[in-house]
Amino acid sequence: MDYQEAKHKYIQAWGTLGSSWGINKAMAQIHALLLISTEPRSAEEVMDELQMSRGNVNMNLRALMDWGIVQKEHRIGERKEFFFAGKDIWELARQVSKERRRREIEPIIKVLNQVQDIDGNDEKIKEFKKVTSDLKDFSLKVDGVLDKFTKADQNWFYKLLMKM
Incomplete structure (x- = not known):
């Protein structure tokens, strides 16, 4: 080629x-x-x-x-x-992660926080609160991982991969 x-x-x-x-x-x-x-x-x-x-x-x-x-x-x-x-692929990955976090994760966490505050106690509302609460918990965990990734160096990331 x-x-x-x-x-x-x-x-x-x-x-x-x-x-x-x-x-x-x-x-x-x-x-x-x-x-x-x-x-x-x-x-x-x-x-x-x-x-x-x-x-x-x-x-x-x-x-x-x-x-x-x-x-x-x-x-x-x-x-x-x-x-x-920039030619530093590690820095590229960190910047893309940081930007995706800002554009995708932070807005959904904000919405999930807002929709938790609803009145009522029937089955639909309980199910809604449970699902949105679970989504919020998951989103917060993803946000935490992305935060660590964007602040970490290559060694931290490679050590984490090796543990997995």
Whole structure:
């Protein structure tokens, strides 16, 4: 397999994996390209390489920056902006976990706290409170694990995996 074929295959696979992270395919493909690039890339270079529209690339670059996994750089004498992704995969995993925690776990815990405060004592209400309480307990445990993961170093994580 030559470099171009391998690169294309990797970008396509990373794009597919992106949906598991909760991001769209184009966003993940842009991230994949930036991860393997040796130099920061302009939006135009990303557009040409991935055959995407300017709007799609710009929107997804902004979203990747919102996630904290892509940064922007300015060069003296250049009007273009250049984008790059950090190469530390451990830091990438921590940042994605931190962002998913903020976007998914924290909001559901807030809702589950709010819905626990309902009046009544019939069977439907008891069942509702039990299920939402169990979901809240589970969500709090997941939140705790994600919190430890985002604050921990690699050694802690690998030791935890070995115990499992």
